[in-house]
Amino acid sequence: MHEPSSDVGLRTRKRVATRNAIERAAISLMLEHGYDKVTVDMICEASMVSQRTFFNYFGSKEGVIIGGPHEPTAEQIDAFVSTEGPGIVADLLELIVAAQLEQEPDLALLPSRRVVLQRHPQLMEAEMAKMGALEDRYIQIVLSRFRNQHRPGTPAQLEQEARMVVALASGVMRYLMHAWFAGSGEQAPTHLVRDAVDVLSRFTQNELALGED
Amino acid sequence: MHEPSSDVGLRTRKRVATRNAIERAAISLMLEHGYDKVTVDMICEASMVSQRTFFNYFGSKEGVIIGGPHEPTAEQIDAFVSTEGPGIVADLLELIVAAQLEQEPDLALLPSRRVVLQRHPQLMEAEMAKMGALEDRYIQIVLSRFRNQHRPGTPAQLEQEARMVVALASGVMRYLMHAWFAGSGEQAPTHLVRDAVDVLSRFTQNELALGED
Numbered sequence: 001m002h003e004p005s006s007d008v009g010l011r012t013r014k015r016v017a018t019r020n021a022i023e024r025a026a027i028s029l030m031l032e033h034g035y036d037k038v039t040v041d042m043i044c045e046a047s048m049v050s051q052r053t054f055f056n057y058f059g060s061k062e063g064v065i066i067g068g069p070h071e072p073t074a075e076q077i078d079a080f081v082s083t084e085g086p087g088i089v090a091d092l093l094e095l096i097v098a099a100q101l102e103q104e105p106d107l108a109l110l111p112s113r114r115v116v117l118q119r120h121p122q123l124m125e126a127e128m129a130k131m132g133a134l135e136d137r138y139i140q141i142v143l144s145r146f147r148n149q150h151r152p153g154t155p156a157q158l159e160q161e162a163r164m165v166v167a168l169a170s171g172v173m174r175y176l177m178h179a180w181f182a183g184s185g186e187q188a189p190t191h192l193v194r195d196a197v198d199v200l201s202r203f204t205q206n207e208l209a210l211g212e213d
Numbered sequence: 214m215h216e217p218s219s220d221v222g223l224r225t226r227k228r229v230a231t232r233n234a235i236e237r238a239a240i241s242l243m244l245e246h247g248y249d250k251v252t253v254d255m256i257c258e259a260s261m262v263s264q265r266t267f268f269n270y271f272g273s274k275e276g277v278i279i280g281g282p283h284e285p286t287a288e289q290i291d292a293f294v295s296t297e298g299p300g301i302v303a304d305l306l307e308l309i310v311a312a313q314l315e316q317e318p319d320l321a322l323l324p325s326r327r328v329v330l331q332r333h334p335q336l337m338e339a340e341m342a343k344m345g346a347l348e349d350r351y352i353q354i355v356l357s358r359f360r361n362q363h364r365p366g367t368p369a370q371l372e373q374e375a376r377m378v379v380a381l382a383s384g385v386m387r388y389l390m391h392a393w394f395a396g397s398g399e400q401a402p403t404h405l406v407r408d409a410v411d412v413l414s415r416f417t418q419n420e421l422a423l424g425e426d
Contacts, residue, residue: 086423119334151419160412161419164388171384175377199373206364206374210299 019057020106022047026064027109030116035065035123065116066126071137072099081144090197092142092169097176097193107189111181138166172196232270233319235260239277240322243329248278248336278329279339284350285312294357303410305355305382310389310406320402324394351379385409 025047029038040061044054058064072080072095080095117123142162151158176196180189238260242251253274257267271277285293285308293308330336355375364371389409393402 084423086420088420118337121332121334121337124331124337149423153415153419157412157415161416163391164385164409164412164416167384167388167391168381169384170387171380171382172377174383175380178376178380196377199370199377202366202370203374203377206366207299207301210297210362 016104018049018053019103020109022049022054022057023064023106023109026061027112027116030065031112035116035120062123062126065113065123066130067105070099070102070134072096072141073102077141077144080141081148083145084149087201088142088145088165089168089172090200092138092165093172093176093197094193095141096138096169096173097189101189107180135166135170138169139163142166172200175199229317231262231266232316233322235262235267235270236277236319236322239274240325240329243278244325248329248333275336275339278326278336279343280318283312283315283347285309285354286315290354290357293354294361296358297362300414301355301358301378302381302385303413305351305378306385306389306410307406308354309351309382309386310402314402320393348379348383351382352376355379385413388412 022043026038026043029042029046038061040051040054043061043064044051047054076095076098080091083091117127139159139162142165143158146153146158146162151161153161176192179192179195180187183192235256239251239256242255242259251274253264253267256274256277257264260267289308289311293304296304330340352372352375355378356371359366359371359375364374366374389405392405392409393400396405
């Protein structure tokens with residue numbers, strides 16, 4: 001039983017390494033020559049993979065920058081939906097970050113990726129479209145948890161609340177990105193998430209205390 | 214006493230009308246010819262104002278798209294800071310929207326303005342810089358309210374909390390923008406803000422109820 005599972009681990013690590021090598025090569029080429037001048041051939045040559053491997057991982061040149069939908073796994077969604085208590089914004093934040101980290105992205109590439117995005121309006125539009133679709137997906141996931149909790153309210157009210165939860169979580173993501181950039185990317189993302197959730201809960205406690213006066 | 218105050222009202226309305234006419238002309242020219250090809254001369258001709266008037270209102274060609282800092286007035290800040298109770302995210306949201314509406318912008322121009330921004334990376338960068346500076350300003354305003362409330366915590370903790378409040382409010386702004394675009398801009402902004410605050414407070418109540426089980 002030990003050998004196969006270690007084989008799986010090795011295969012996963014290799015996949016992640018290949019993926020990150022392609023991404024690194026692509027972004028560095030795009031920063032140097034501009035997105036439009038970089039071909040898939042150039043990326044393949046620089047990262048020493050075949051075109052077939054490239055398209056397997058990213059689907060298209062745009063895919064290297066825009067990335068996949070980073071949806072959470074069915075298990076992650078189930079765990080989130082079946083949680084009964086309060087704290088849905090913090091739970092959603094953890095779900096979003098877990099889904100993003102699932103593919104072990106090279107976080108050091110994030111700032112450069114942002115530069116490429118900002119220089120190319122058509123990429124920025126594709127990125128926004130992706131984010132919009134992902135947002136809609138998370139609204140559905142939040143609605144599933146509401147139904148599971150038998151939360152009171154009409155369908156329209158629950159949908160408003162679900163959209164609000166996703167909007168608040170995207171606000172906390174902003175907080176998180178700021179903390180990450182401010183710490184020059186040295187802290188582990190999971191540590192930063194825990195910090196953000198701590199601040200969120202301290203804030204909530206302090207607000208509740210004001211209400212009790 | 215009546216005459217002068219009505220004169221002031223008339224002058225304000227004239228200022229707003231001139232400002233909006235320049236903005237409308239500039240954005241329509243930029244959509245047609247591209248930001249770089251449009252000169253201040255062209256904008257002045259199309260909106261029938263002098264260069265002097267143009268620079269008085271906007272400072273630069275970029276200023277028409279990026280807009281001013283839209284800081285709240287001293288009175289608005291005072292009212293926000295001296296509120297003692299809970300609900301700081303909703304209060305901050307109202308402050309931000311009030312500051313944005315202070316100059317009575319033509320909200321119908323918002324989508325076109327966004328198109329011009331998205332097509333020009335250098336404008337997008339300037340817009341992000343403006344938003345970043347405004348965010349820092351609001352963090353300071355939130356900190357003033359915290360001090361006024363004698364909120365417990367070290368300076369570092371309070372600053373984290375203040376940043377979290379601003380991040381949450383920016384999330385609710387996202388909710389608001391969505392509601393506004395979804396309603397095709399027909400609803401009054403103040404009405405939309407009230408709706409968003411209602412959803413936020415219903416959400417908070419429902420979460421609190423879960424905590425009580």
